[in-house]
Amino acid sequence: MANTADFRNGLCLDWNGDLYTITDFQHVKPGKGPAFVRTKLRNIRTGRVIDNTFNAGVTVVTARIEKREYQFLYKDESGYNFMENENFEQFNLDEKLVPQADLMKDGQLVSVLVHAETETVLSVELPQYVELRVTYTEPGLKGDTSNNPMKPATVETGATIKVPLFIENDELIKVNTLTYEYDARVKEGR
Incomplete structure (x- = not known):
């Protein structure tokens, strides 16, 4: 209370x-x-x-919600499958409980919100930033730099993100999962 x-x-x-x-x-x-x-x-x-x-x-009345870390394994016809890293227990979630699913890669660590009293899974939260590889984007036009122009780019998970004109295919970018916006280019080999 x-x-x-x-x-x-x-x-x-x-x-x-x-x-x-x-x-x-x-x-x-x-x-x-x-x-x-x-x-x-x-x-x-x-x-x-x-x-x-x-x-x-x-x-x-307050409710006790716990954030637990799980690993996303794969998606199949029954939903999204996750695994707890300590005891390797797996569970499946419906698509509506995974709001940013199109930014989630296989093997990614996510936070799962669980109602502590009933042990019911409420939703899944991705980290604020994820690193994704650009799989396809049109080449940018040289000289078109007025008003910070953006172009659509498809990333490895299938999501479409607006990126600056200098981003090319096969580049690694940092994406804000809350706003679906490009944040930065990621240097390879860190």
Whole structure:
């Protein structure tokens, strides 16, 4: 149990029969009337973000969520298969629980969010940045450098990312998994 004074980004609430994480909150004390807390809540199962206002001092039920590290093995007709690195136990997840699946390579380490009381897998989170090889992109036009032009590039996982004109086929790039944006070119042989 927690009250509105305990709110912080990332706190997980068991609210209205579902699990939500607080992505943003603001304590408001108007000149007239009681204080309240304005929040943005992200549904852990669906990813949908909603706005909600709580009266100051209201008690809410918190849920304990654990992040565990697993390795992505492969995708088949039944879903995405992961393995725990300590006891090599494997499990399968439905595609809707893996939001950034098109940026995930075989063998990649990911964080799996697990509801601690029920041991239910809620979702999978990739690291903020992943390194992927460009498999196909059109050659850039020389001299076209105005306004930071970008071109589409297909990476080894099949996702399409906008990259600068100087990026060529078979280059390794760093991609932000939250925004699907190119971040940097990766030097080979590090």
